[in-house]
Amino acid sequence: MRSEAVAPPGTSGKVILVGNPNVGKSVVFGYLTGRYVTVSNYPGTTVEITRGDARERDGSVEVIDTPGVYSLLPMSEDEKVTRDILMAETGARIIQVCDAKNMRRSLMITIQLAEMEVPLILAVNMADEAMARGVMPRVDELEKKIGIPAIPTVAVTKKGVDRLMSLSERSKPPSLRISYGEKIDSAIAQLEQLIPDTAPIGKRALALMLLCGDDSLTPWLAGNVRGDSIKEMNAIRNLMVEEMGEDIAYRVNQMRLQWIDSLLGGLGEEPAESRGTDWPQAFGRLAMDPLYGLPILLAVLFLAYEFVGVLGAKFLVDLLEGGLFGKGIVPAAVWVTERALPWPLARDFLVGPYGMISMALSYAIAIVLPIVGTFFLGFGILEDSGYLPRLAVMVDRVFKRIGCNGKAVLPMILGLGCDTMATLTTRILETRKERIIVTLLLALGIPCSAQLGVILGMLGKVGAAATTAWLVILIGVILAVGYLASKVIPGESSDFILEIPPIRMPLLGNLVVKTMARIEWYLREAVPLFILGTFLLFVADRFGWLLLLQKAAEPIVVGVLDLPPKTAEAFLIGFLRRDYGAAGLFDMARAGLLTNLQVLVSLVTITLFIPCLANFLVIVKEHGYKVAAGMAIFIFPFAILVGALVNFAARKAGIAF
Amino acid sequence: MTEYGHDEILELIWTLREENRSTKPRLLECSEEEGPELLLDELAAAGHVEVTGDDLRLTRTGDERARGIIRRHRLAEVLLQNLFDLDPTQTESSACKFEHILTTPVTESVCTFLGHPPVCPHGRPIPRGACCDRIRTEIQPMVTRLSDAALGEIVRIVFITPKSRKRLEKLSSLGIVPGSRLRLLQRNPSYVLQIGETTVAVDRDITDEIYVKRT
Numbered sequence: 090m091r092s093e094a095v096a097p098p099g100t101s102g103k104v105i106l107v108g109n110p111n112v113g114k115s116v117v118f119g120y121l122t123g124r125y126v127t128v129s130n131y132p133g134t135t136v137e138i139t140r141g142d143a144r145e146r147d148g149s150v151e152v153i154d155t156p157g158v159y160s161l162l163p164m165s166e167d168e169k170v171t172r173d174i175l176m177a178e179t180g181a182r183i184i185q186v187c188d189a190k191n192m193r194r195s196l197m198i199t200i201q202l203a204e205m206e207v208p209l210i211l212a213v214n215m216a217d218e219a220m221a222r223g224v225m226p227r228v229d230e231l232e233k234k235i236g237i238p239a240i241p242t243v244a245v246t247k248k249g250v251d252r253l254m255s256l257s258e259r260s261k262p263p264s265l266r267i268s269y270g271e272k273i274d275s276a277i278a279q280l281e282q283l284i285p286d287t288a289p290i291g292k293r294a295l296a297l298m299l300l301c302g303d304d305s306l307t308p309w310l311a312g313n314v315r316g317d318s319i320k321e322m323n324a325i326r327n328l329m330v331e332e333m334g335e336d337i338a339y340r341v342n343q344m345r346l347q348w349i350d351s352l353l354g355g356l357g358e359e360p361a362e363s364r365g366t367d368w369p370q371a372f373g374r375l376a377m378d379p380l381y382g383l384p385i386l387l388a389v390l391f392l393a394y395e396f397v398g399v400l401g402a403k404f405l406v407d408l409l410e411g412g413l414f415g416k417g418i419v420p421a422a423v424w425v426t427e428r429a430l431p432w433p434l435a436r437d438f439l440v441g442p443y444g445m446i447s448m449a450l451s452y453a454i455a456i457v458l459p460i461v462g463t464f465f466l467g468f469g470i471l472e473d474s475g476y477l478p479r480l481a482v483m484v485d486r487v488f489k490r491i492g493c494n495g496k497a498v499l500p501m502i503l504g505l506g507c508d509t510m511a512t513l514t515t516r517i518l519e520t521r522k523e524r525i526i527v528t529l530l531l532a533l534g535i536p537c538s539a540q541l542g543v544i545l546g547m548l549g550k551v552g553a554a555a556t557t558a559w560l561v562i563l564i565g566v567i568l569a570v571g572y573l574a575s576k577v578i579p580g581e582s583s584d585f586i587l588e589i590p591p592i593r594m595p596l597l598g599n600l601v602v603k604t605m606a607r608i609e610w611y612l613r614e615a616v617p618l619f620i621l622g623t624f625l626l627f628v629a630d631r632f633g634w635l636l637l638l639q640k641a642a643e644p645i646v647v648g649v650l651d652l653p654p655k656t657a658e659a660f661l662i663g664f665l666r667r668d669y670g671a672a673g674l675f676d677m678a679r680a681g682l683l684t685n686l687q688v689l690v691s692l693v694t695i696t697l698f699i700p701c702l703a704n705f706l707v708i709v710k711e712h713g714y715k716v717a718a719g720m721a722i723f724i725f726p727f728a729i730l731v732g733a734l735v736n737f738a739a740r741k742a743g744i745a746f
Numbered sequence: 747m748t749e750y751g752h753d754e755i756l757e758l759i760w761t762l763r764e765e766n767r768s769t770k771p772r773l774l775e776c777s778e779e780e781g782p783e784l785l786l787d788e789l790a791a792a793g794h795v796e797v798t799g800d801d802l803r804l805t806r807t808g809d810e811r812a813r814g815i816i817r818r819h820r821l822a823e824v825l826l827q828n829l830f831d832l833d834p835t836q837t838e839s840s841a842c843k844f845e846h847i848l849t850t851p852v853t854e855s856v857c858t859f860l861g862h863p864p865v866c867p868h869g870r871p872i873p874r875g876a877c878c879d880r881i882r883t884e885i886q887p888m889v890t891r892l893s894d895a896a897l898g899e900i901v902r903i904v905f906i907t908p909k910s911r912k913r914l915e916k917l918s919s920l921g922i923v924p925g926s927r928l929r930l931l932q933r934n935p936s937y938v939l940q941i942g943e944t945t946v947a948v949d950r951d952i953t954d955e956i957y958v959k960r961t
Binding site for chain 2: 159160162164188190191193194197219222224301336338339342343346347350374377378379382478481482483484485486494495584585586587588589590591
């Protein structure tokens with residue numbers, strides 16, 4: 090008998106979406122719950138559990154979205170998240186989202202879920218792509234052979250997904266079991282005897298995990314299994330290892346694949362739909378071609394720059410800042426406050442040099458928002474097209490030098506959108522060493538979209554030479570620090586094994602929803618900090634602390650970096666958010682307070698600062714206080730040091746830009 | 747065990763001949779067999795060896811038999827030492843057994859699998875076999891590393907020799923196991939494979955560990 094703590098299968102009113110990476114779990118989640126979670130065309134977009142209430146059942150059913158897995162024997166942090174939720178949410182029903190084009194791999198997960206004895210149905214997703222390629226399996230036949238309900242779906246166009254909920258409600262734990270050969274089967278049987286009846290998932294699944302040497306089960310074992318049973322389990326496993334070698338997991342996978350291959354072989358496929366040349370896939374090949382890959386990369390960068398740097402940072406910022414705020418809102422606010430507010434303090438609080446409207450809102454809405462908005466849109470197109478993993482192929486060899494592999498480019502590129510979110514995405518990297526290196530480089534050298542836009546706006550006015558210098562210095566710093574970090578930080582780097590998704594035409598609907606969700610997130614996250622920063626400056630200015638601070642920082646700001654004392658303000662609020670600091674510099678540069686060299690020095694310095702408080706807190710969350718504090722202690726002095734070196738070298742060489 | 751003893755004597759004569767010292771006293775000194783003189787006499791009687799004074803010479807039939815023995819021995823050395831990275835002290839005794847038991851088709855498969863190596867790990871020439879002649883028209887060895895496979899050609903995985911267990915597990919969860927069919931799409935800037943409808947980018951050293959056969 091199972092104890093009360095473990096709910097019988099299918100009774101908890103929860104539905105968990107499970108499947109390989111990049112099969113569309115989050116799209117299905119979005120349909121079932123009406124809640125948006127980020128959806129992209131590359132593996133590893135979801136790294137955390139997301140929960141939402143199902144629309145169809147008046148909120149009585151909770152739907153859980155999980156990170157994609159290649160196996161339920163976890164290889165990376167995000168895979169462990171999924172396996173752990175399956176063990177924690179006993180009583181949940183499972184909808185496995187499959188890639189119809191890759192049923193071989195999908196069924197690997199199906200077998201493991203069946204062994205877990207969870208009520209299961211299959212959503213055979215991306216049926217349209219599988220039909221077009223002539224590899225669509227006969228789903229009705231499949232259903233009969235494995236005894237698990239399955240329906241073809243095309244989640245992005247909402248085909249078939251409306252039936253998932255009702256089908257899931259009738260689902261039962263499947264009876265599908267496969268044989269792993271006499272030896273492994275008898276070891277499983279022995280292990281099953283030792284596993285307590287309170288096990289949260291099927292004993293066969295647990296026995297296989299134990300046999301395969303899954304270390305991540307240790308905490309569960311420690312809490313649930315008696316010491317002498319653990320000894321016996323080890324004896325069984327050791328005997329197997331002696332007979333078959335260490336790679337039992339591999340043999341188990343091989344047996345599963347053999348079984349699947351014979352199943353699929355006898356299944357037959359739907360007739361292929363005719364189609365012409367597959368242009369997107371042809372482009373996908375060229376994008377990682379040794380010859381054409383680089384020009385395509387440069388073209389992508391150029392277009393991104395034109396879109397964000399020119400359309401966003403120049404045109405839209407001029408429109409909003411110069412027009413809407415400069416000529417409209419701010420003068421209007423001044424006019425109103427002069428008449429409505431008799432107290433000068435209150436007036437200054439709203440429209441003074443450190444005013445809520447004149448500074449906080451105009452920075453947040455007029456300078457940063459258009460840049461962030463265009464960036465998020467452009468970035469969404471890149472994400473949904475499937476180009477990003479191809480970039481990882483292009484840069485793999487460079488990343489090897491900094492102790493990572495090409496996969497690390499995904500969080501780094503995501504960092505150009507938001508370093509905080511990107512720091513969470515480092516979970517897709519397999520070793521702690523890689524995660525720490527990338528987290529450090531994100532915090533140090535990757536400017537987020539808000540900051541990037543402001544920076545490009547300033548550099549654009551100074552000229553191409555300064556822009557190039559800034560870029561070269563940053564890339565140099567990232568490579569140098571990455572190289573050193575790879576030597577200093579202990580641990581291993583992992584293999585580069587990355588699935589490349591097909592190139593797809595981004596769907597306008599998803600782009601709009603995703604961009605809006607991110608802009609909303611930006612407004613919620615950044616604007617309060619902008620207001621807080623402005624408030625601090627306002628108070629500091631009132632009490633004359635600002636002058637004191639400028640004095641105190643003078644030896645560094647003026648002495649070492651050769652910048653005007655007022656720059657200290659920008660650096661101060663740069664501690665809160667880099668982009669806010671950069672916006673302060675933007676303002677100063679426009680007022681003619683900075684020479685070209687000073688623009689470069691101040692930008693290099695502030696780019697290397699930790700992006701924002703939120704980023705710091707996420708580093709604490711992911712790696713603990715020690716690592717986060719260590720990074721902060723390194724980053725701030727290092728940023729000033731690099732700024733000072735740039736200043737010194739340029740002056741020595743007589744380069745003024 | 748006379749068959750075995752004869753093989754050993756013929757092998758030794760061949761080796762001594764390579765060193766230009768195939769004399770009877772030298773042979774008797776080097777041989778580890780029991781009663782080498784008797785074995786030599788038997789070989790001479792069977793027409794495999796001609797003994798003139800101290801001089802030893804392999805006849806045509808003797809030469810042919812010795813060539814086969816040497817070939818099997820040295821191919822086994824290449825297989826065990828170069829491919830499996832086994833310790834030479836371990837491989838020598840195994841290679842000595844292989845030379846007696848491998849049949850011609852098996853030997854040819856091993857030779858082809860190894861890509862018709864010209865020399866053994868000690869640098870001594872490996873006698874050519876019938877399979878080696880064909881190499882002139884059929885350039886590819888039968889089994890190659892995936893990294894050396896022709897681009898775009900569908901190949902079948904024969905075996906995988908991974909450095910780590912983790913790597914093997916990861917590959918197998920992507921469906922990359924012996925028996926799977928796949929294509930190598932490109933080598934630069936990274937290795938890219940296609941297996942079914944899945945495209946995967948991997949390190950070079952991983953493709954070095956996957957051995958494939960053309961289909």
